[in-house]
Amino acid sequence: MKKILVIEDSKTVNKILQQVIESQLNIPVDVAETMAECSQFISDNGADSYFAAMVDLNLPDALSGEAAALTLSKQIPTIVLTADYNENMRSKLLDMGVVDYVIKDSSYSFNYAITLLKRLLKNQYLKILVTDDSKVSRQYLASLLKQHLFQVFTAENGVQALAILNQEPDIKVLLTDYNMPEMDGFALVKELRKNKDKQELAIIGISSADDASLSARFIKHGANDFLSKPFIHEELYCRVNQTLEHIELIEEIQDSANRDFMTKLYNRRYLYNQGAALHQHALQSGKQLAVAIMDIDHFKEVNDTYGHDAGDVVLIHFANMLIKCFPNGLVARLGGEEFCLLLPELDNQHAAERLDKFRQTLAAMPIHAEDQEIWISASFGVTNVLEEQLEAQINRADKLLYEAKNNGRNQVFADVDGQF
Numbered sequence: 463m464k465k466i467l468v469i470e471d472s473k474t475v476n477k478i479l480q481q482v483i484e485s486q487l488n489i490p491v492d493v494a495e496t497m498a499e500c501s502q503f504i505s506d507n508g509a510d511s512y513f514a515a516m517v518d519l520n521l522p523d524a525l526s527g528e529a530a531a532l533t534l535s536k537q538i539p540t541i542v543l544t545a546d547y548n549e550n551m552r553s554k555l556l557d558m559g560v561v562d563y564v565i566k567d568s569s570y571s572f573n574y575a576i577t578l579l580k581r582l583l584k585n586q587y588l589k590i591l592v593t594d595d596s597k598v599s600r601q602y603l604a605s606l607l608k609q610h611l612f613q614v615f616t617a618e619n620g621v622q623a624l625a626i627l628n629q630e631p632d633i634k635v636l637l638t639d640y641n642m643p644e645m646d647g648f649a650l651v652k653e654l655r656k657n658k659d660k661q662e663l664a665i666i667g668i669s670s671a672d673d674a675s676l677s678a679r680f681i682k683h684g685a686n687d688f689l690s691k692p693f694i695h696e697e698l699y700c701r702v703n704q705t706l707e708h709i710e711l712i713e714e715i716q717d718s719a720n721r722d723f724m725t726k727l728y729n730r731r732y733l734y735n736q737g738a739a740l741h742q743h744a745l746q747s748g749k750q751l752a753v754a755i756m757d758i759d760h761f762k763e764v765n766d767t768y769g770h771d772a773g774d775v776v777l778i779h780f781a782n783m784l785i786k787c788f789p790n791g792l793v794a795r796l797g798g799e800e801f802c803l804l805l806p807e808l809d810n811q812h813a814a815e816r817l818d819k820f821r822q823t824l825a826a827m828p829i830h831a832e833d834q835e836i837w838i839s840a841s842f843g844v845t846n847v848l849e850e851q852l853e854a855q856i857n858r859a860d861k862l863l864y865e866a867k868n869n870g871r872n873q874v875f876a877d878v879d880g881q882f
């Protein structure tokens with residue numbers, strides 16, 4: 463795992479940074495108090511072993527930012543820590559290619575530094591497309607975005623941009639100029655908004671034209687935001703980061719609305735929405751879809767014997783085991799101690815065998831809760847008879863579960879011609 467290199471002569475500051483980075487980001491930290499130590503770390507471990515560096519601008523043996531110049535020369539993304547701020551220093555640092563600078567004037571500064579690192583960690587997996595007919599602007603934008611570790615693609619006009627977006631459908635942000643040959647920025651946004659909403663693809667319009675109405679027109683065509691040329695580095699980063707944070711926040715809200723708060727499994731609503739798509743796909747493609755319903759046996763007794771909190775631990779344990787054993791399945795908590803599992807492209811014989819293995823593993827080891835050992839078992843019903851609607855198939859699996867319960871519990875009932 464790559465590390466963070468902190469170069470800071472104040473023991474208090476480097477201790478705080480190390481502790482916060484390791485606890486919040488779970489990333490190991492090397493601390494150097496001088497430029498000489500920093501050099502040593504890099505030559506001992508290799509620049510490649512560092513994900514980023516946080517560098518104090520004034521060190522005892524490097525009074526004017528030489529340590530930051532060193533880490534930048536080794537291609538280590540660098541965040542500068544400084545005690546004071548002036549305009550001259552700001553533009554000098556940004557021209558050097560630092561990711562950003564943090565002014566050490568309050569405890570909030572450390573939060574800001576950690577937020578920056580979190581952003582960089584996410585950016586390395588995010589794809590951005592820059593569309594501009596001017597080669598200079600395109601390359602300039604691309605190089606600024608690469609400093610923040612984005613995966614950057616470039617296009618010369620709207621037509622090329624559409625082709626790239628077709629090949630790379632997970633591009634998350636498009637930065638587009640307005641005036642371009644073949645297809646301008648408005649036409650591009652209009653075309654894209656036919657099937658990609660603001661969540662799926664964020665669009666930031668850019669133009670140097672002196673028309674003040676461009677920003678509003680870009681947004682009315684469906685852009686998320688707008689940037690006027692010329693802009694300073696920080697404005698670009700702020701706009702891109704703010705747009706991404708907005709999208710990520712909505713994704714978080716959507717995700718929590720789709721999940722059961724306690725087990726973190728998907729909830730009934732998500733299962734019916736997402737499962738319906740899997741079910742339709744199976745119907746149309748003639749592929750298999752196994753649907754299982756499962757229920758912990760005598761769960762009321764677990765609550766009555768060990769308490770409700772221990773019951774919660776059992777439910778979480780059961781959910782985690784399901785996720786671990788069926789990583790490719792859609793797992794949901796239907797409510798109480800009842801769960802549902804959808805296994806695409808699996809015939810019922812195999813689905814039943816895998817569930818039976820899960821059943822045996824579950825029954826073979828105790829769960830530790832409230833200083834006690836709790837032994838549980840569960841019953842299962844599973845069917846791959848594709849009914850017209852998913853709900854009907856779930857009901858069918860539920861009936862098989864009912865039979866498993868009536869037959870003595872701790873067993874799997876499948877409907878492969880009743881042969882399992």
Ligand SMILES: Nc1nc2c(ncn2[C@@H]2O[C@H](COP(=O)(O)OP(=O)(O)OP(=O)(O)O)[C@@H](O)[C@H]2O)c(=O)[nH]1
Nearest residue numbers: 757758759760761762763765770771773774798799
């Ligand atoms: N701890 C805990 N208990 C819950 C939760 N949701 C439901 N329950 C309990 O789950 C128990 C379900 O009991 P029953 O429906 O009688 O079923 P059972 O005891 O598992 O019996 P069988 O299903 O017939 O084997 C009830 O006691 C509920 O209070 C929860 O979120 N946490």
